[in-house]
Amino acid sequence: MCFKVFNIFFAFAFLSLSIYGQDSTVYFKTNITVINGAERFNEYENILREEKVAVVANQSSVINDSLHLVDFLIEKEINILRVFSPEHGFRGKADAGAHIKDQRDAKTGLKLISLYGKSKKPSYDHLADVNVVVLDLQDVGVRFYTYISTMHYVMTACAEMKIKVVVLDRPNPNGFYVDGPILDPEFQSFVGMHKVPIVHGMTIGEYAKMINSEGWLENGVKCDLTVVPCLNYDHNDYYKLGIKPSPNLPNSASVFLYPSLALFEGTVVSVGRGTETPFQIIGHPNIKEGDLEFTPQSFPGAKSPKLMGQKCTGYHLKSFGESTLPKRKQLYLFWLLTMYKEINTEETSFFLSNGFFDRLAGTDKLRKQIESSLKEDEIRASWQEGLIEFKKIRSKYLLYADFE
Numbered sequence: 001m002c003f004k005v006f007n008i009f010f011a012f013a014f015l016s017l018s019i020y021g022q023d024s025t026v027y028f029k030t031n032i033t034v035i036n037g038a039e040r041f042n043e044y045e046n047i048l049r050e051e052k053v054a055v056v057a058n059q060s061s062v063i064n065d066s067l068h069l070v071d072f073l074i075e076k077e078i079n080i081l082r083v084f085s086p087e088h089g090f091r092g093k094a095d096a097g098a099h100i101k102d103q104r105d106a107k108t109g110l111k112l113i114s115l116y117g118k119s120k121k122p123s124y125d126h127l128a129d130v131n132v133v134v135l136d137l138q139d140v141g142v143r144f145y146t147y148i149s150t151m152h153y154v155m156t157a158c159a160e161m162k163i164k165v166v167v168l169d170r171p172n173p174n175g176f177y178v179d180g181p182i183l184d185p186e187f188q189s190f191v192g193m194h195k196v197p198i199v200h201g202m203t204i205g206e207y208a209k210m211i212n213s214e215g216w217l218e219n220g221v222k223c224d225l226t227v228v229p230c231l232n233y234d235h236n237d238y239y240k241l242g243i244k245p246s247p248n249l250p251n252s253a254s255v256f257l258y259p260s261l262a263l264f265e266g267t268v269v270s271v272g273r274g275t276e277t278p279f280q281i282i283g284h285p286n287i288k289e290g291d292l293e294f295t296p297q298s299f300p301g302a303k304s305p306k307l308m309g310q311k312c313t314g315y316h317l318k319s320f321g322e323s324t325l326p327k328r329k330q331l332y333l334f335w336l337l338t339m340y341k342e343i344n345t346e347e348t349s350f351f352l353s354n355g356f357f358d359r360l361a362g363t364d365k366l367r368k369q370i371e372s373s374l375k376e377d378e379i380r381a382s383w384q385e386g387l388i389e390f391k392k393i394r395s396k397y398l399l400y401a402d403f404e
């Protein structure tokens with residue numbers, strides 16, 4: 001069985017080249033061409049001038065890939081009272097899921113309030129003296145990437161306290177398609193808060209407009225929202241990030257692979273956390289044949305990775321992820337279905353017992369479909385009705401030309 005699985009991986013790689021042609025290069029629209037919302041200071045200066053401002057930001061909140069937004073606003077003499085940070089912290093070095101404590105920024109002396117610690121929603125005291133909250137985060141367009149959940153709670157708190165929110169938009173590197181099962185509210189959590197598919201195909205600014213206008217914030221409240229759009233971007237673009245959005249998404253291959261591979265986080269399979277190639281490889285000790293071996297170790301951003309210290313056999317996916325996969329413009333279930341057949345036995349349960357896979361999928365149907373040996377086209381067909389309805393909602397809030 002193991003040797004057959006190994007051959008299937010490489011047979012499919014060859015088939016992909018045949019389908020998509022020998023030139024599988026993805027041609028990026030560079031971030032030199034695109035002007036992010038944060039860089040369009042003239043569009044939001046008047047909103048901030050003479051106001052008391054809080055900023056929601058992390059290491060991706062930079063202008064021209066170098067100057068941090070907070071430093072830039074201080075230079076422009078904007079009165080910043082404090083900074084809120086999402087998962088991974090203000091400087092983006094914390095592990096995924098690690099609770100982060102409040103602290104002070106060594107460079108500016110500003111108080112840093114964690115929105116991924118004891119509280120995920122700003123409190124009354126955090127906002128009592130604030131007039132405007134500016135949010136600038138580099139999202140990757142995936143429902144379980146938690147920056148949009150942080151934005152949800154920030155917008156809710158600001159709506160309740162009648163504080164203006166300004167979202168500085170950034171391109172979505174996975175904004176060229178929509179796919180996956182729609183969230184079942186029964187499985188709502190911080191890794192899935194809204195009835196959207198796994199890949200929603202919206203920038204963070206478009207997403208903010210949607211959850212605000214559709215009444216998806218807590219108790220249906222609506223905030224005073226301004227979105228500062230990007231220039232020279234649309235949803236047909238392949239966009240290369242100039243700075244990694246979180247510790248374990250270091251390059252474009254990992255960003256393209258993330259929507260499909262992150263589902264493995266709810267299984268016993270390693271996606272390369274604790275190696276130099278996170279979200280570019282997959283493996284497990286029970287796989288006997290593969291094209292690489294790796295042993296997860298404690299790394300910055302992955303201090304205690306899954307299967308730490310255990311030798312795993314698995315597969316390199318980087319080349320496929322940075323070329324063929326984005327051209328498919330859909331979630332890729334082949335690895336998930338194949339690894340389940342390879343690993344799941346009476347001795348080893350493929351899915352973790354904590355139910356995390358269902359929370360990531362936003363439903364228990366996908367797990368049950370895999371356990372029932374449904375084929376990929378059958379699974380994909382079960383999503384279509386929900387995707388059609390979501391696309392109708394999505395279309396109302398797009399700020400940029402849509403993908404064809």
